[in-house]
Amino acid sequence: MKRQPHLFFILFFVIALTGYFAFNENSKADGKQPTYISQEFEILEKQQTENLIQPIPESLPLNSQKVILGEKLFADKNLSATKTISCSSCHNLALGGTDQKAVSTGIHNRLGTINAPTVFNSGFNFVQFWDGRAPDLATQAVSPLFNENEMGNTNWESIISYLNKDNEYRTLFQNAYASPATPKALLDSLSEYQKSLITPNSKLDQYLKGDHSALNTLELEGYQLFINRGCISCHQGINMGGNLYQKAGVFKELSTTKTGDWDGRYKITKNIQDKGVFKVPSLRNIELTAPYFHDGSAKTLKAAVESMAKSQLGTELTEQESYKIVTFLKALTGEYKKHPL
Numbered sequence: 001m002k003r004q005p006h007l008f009f010i011l012f013f014v015i016a017l018t019g020y021f022a023f024n025e026n027s028k029a030d031g032k033q034p035t036y037i038s039q040e041f042e043i044l045e046k047q048q049t050e051n052l053i054q055p056i057p058e059s060l061p062l063n064s065q066k067v068i069l070g071e072k073l074f075a076d077k078n079l080s081a082t083k084t085i086s087c088s089s090c091h092n093l094a095l096g097g098t099d100q101k102a103v104s105t106g107i108h109n110r111l112g113t114i115n116a117p118t119v120f121n122s123g124f125n126f127v128q129f130w131d132g133r134a135p136d137l138a139t140q141a142v143s144p145l146f147n148e149n150e151m152g153n154t155n156w157e158s159i160i161s162y163l164n165k166d167n168e169y170r171t172l173f174q175n176a177y178a179s180p181a182t183p184k185a186l187l188d189s190l191s192e193y194q195k196s197l198i199t200p201n202s203k204l205d206q207y208l209k210g211d212h213s214a215l216n217t218l219e220l221e222g223y224q225l226f227i228n229r230g231c232i233s234c235h236q237g238i239n240m241g242g243n244l245y246q247k248a249g250v251f252k253e254l255s256t257t258k259t260g261d262w263d264g265r266y267k268i269t270k271n272i273q274d275k276g277v278f279k280v281p282s283l284r285n286i287e288l289t290a291p292y293f294h295d296g297s298a299k300t301l302k303a304a305v306e307s308m309a310k311s312q313l314g315t316e317l318t319e320q321e322s323y324k325i326v327t328f329l330k331a332l333t334g335e336y337k338k339h340p341l
């Protein structure tokens, strides 16, 4: 229930804004210059969006020893029961932090039931997983290690004894935690490493930080549509998502196939109103992480954007509008360690 007043507050803004645009649309007939769009946008940006979308920070204060250890653990297939699957198998940094599949493949080629979200910027999400069942990254990491469709371990002992037999790991754990490997230290270092997976400096971030030439006209028009059509009422914060729960399919079912896992928050709360309610996903680096939605049912960004308009906002976008929004969304691709993703 906590999220509702917040959403209404934002929707109110969006509606007020739409009225503002309509008003100015009329005044154009009275001989106003076309520059009104940029002026309006300036105002709108100041008043409404400044606090809704924030740029990704350039760096975060993290413990570098823990990050180094976490990086090695994240890529280590020996942490799975069959020694064939690592965290990176499904969260490949070269593929936008995902596997770019509708559902993931774990040990013994077992298929999962839900789309793998990116690990980039996951530290900014208010909870982890589509249904928010993990409060933080350290808690989250237990799940893949022991999930029978993912890394398939059945006990901590085999993982910990492998780590403590390895000279390099013994040194790394000693450096980071002044102790041998423990489950707590392993989870903490995976968490610290994932917090380092931030992608600052997208065109939008440069724009938000004051470089108004960072977005071209098409991207700006897409941004404007993103705001005044109401996408921003759900996709906001540093991650442009990841800070609210919302229903997938407010006005119309998001998917007609209904394959995949549609319980969402219901699984945790057992409240029937939470069926189909998910953590709103981040739109950062979104051009790199197709297919989209928790069931991977949207194959392209264009398809995802057009479904969103219909299902979440009860409106249709013209070809031009959807093209502009997609162009804007491509301006959300950032840099990892100063290299474009």
Ligand code: HEC
Pocket (backbone or CB within 6 Å): 074, 085, 086, 087, 088, 089, 090, 091, 104, 105, 106, 107, 112, 114, 115, 116, 117, 118, 119, 122, 125, 127, 128, 129, 130, 131, 137, 140, 141, 144, 145, 149, 150, 151, 190, 194
């Ligand atoms: C076999 C594929 C697979 C492996 C291996 C795997 N993951 Fe995932 N990961 C997923 C899927 C699928 C989800 C979404 C599950 C859900 O929401 O119920 C997920 C979700 C996550 C999330 C939540 C992101 C968000 O936005 O909610 C994080 C963080 C994450 N994984 C980190 C890890 C780490 C760390 C490891 C290694 C210990 C790991 N994953 C191993 C497939 C995998």
Ligand code: HEC
Pocket (backbone or CB within 6 Å): 226, 229, 230, 231, 232, 233, 234, 235, 246, 247, 248, 250, 254, 278, 279, 280, 281, 282, 283, 286, 289, 291, 292, 293, 294, 295, 301, 304, 305, 308, 309, 312, 313, 325
């Ligand atoms: C009422 C809240 C809400 C509004 C408004 C909304 N979205 Fe979403 N968006 C969601 C939710 C919830 C999901 C996850 C749906 C799912 O996975 O089944 C999502 C998913 C997406 C995805 C796919 C992300 C991924 O990683 O799979 C894109 C792209 C997207 N939204 C873009 C938009 C755009 C563009 C608009 C405006 C036209 C918009 N959204 C409006 C809540 C919203």
